[in-house]
């Protein structure tokens with residue numbers, strides 16, 4: 001199985017931080033967002049990863065490349081732990097890149113992967129969404145995909161006020177946490193939404209999706225929407241992930257993810273807890 005990570009968006013929800021750097025490179029605690037995403041794919045057993053990039057995204061390629069000067073410096077100054085950490089980033093997986101030439105939406109970005117995918121099922125992990133769970137989220141999805149032998153996407157129950165930010169599914173629960181999808185709609189109003197089950201940025205898709213992407217007109221925001229193409233799929237399932245999902249493009253969620261992840265790190269946990277306690281007293 002290969003993974004596709006779309007990382008071509010302009011990050012307009014996070015300006016000015018994303019004016020001159022990709023949102024996928026914004027750090028969450030001590031690592032860039034996209035490193036968490038690649039690590040999730042790798043820990044789910046996937047080591048062939050295609051990142052869909054675009055203009056201004058060069059630092060993503062640099063991050064996963066070797067950095068000889070830095071390695072030389074760390075080796076000579078005896079910073080062995082940092083050296084091992086830096087080397088591990090470039091050895092993690094086989095990472096390939098293709099550019100989306102125009103900002104035409106998530107569906108269009110996925111269609112840039114058609115050649116690389118070459119007719120097999122594949123995983124999609126949105127480059128601005130990170131997850132925290134005991135079993136890696138993509139691995140959880142893969143288990144459901146192999147069980148039902150059909151495209152499976154991650155879903156999550158969201159409160160009414162967040163509905164307009166997501167693709168929303170209509171479906172019937174057929175077993176614990178698994179829904180058979182009957183329809184879906186991209187960024188509906190609360191009134192239009194068929195449920196509170198939102199699509200959360202992890203997908204296992206069969207290659208039939210590429211034909212549907214080619215056949216659909218632009219949808220919400222004038223963009224080719226992946227959700228509109230998925231509506232046309234023969235059979236699809238939704239799986240409620242066990243774990244937490246953070247959409248980094250949203251500033252509050254980005255902050256929350258940094259704090260929650262830092263609170264799990266032994267080296268800063270104590271100091272941060274004290275600080276938060278003090279802060280909340282006022």
Ligand code: G1P
Nearest residue numbers: 106165166167199200201227247
């Ligand atoms: C995209 C998808 C949407 C999904 C969301 C999850 O929207 O189009 O269906 O619910 O990701 O984060 P975006 O956040 O790119 O606007």
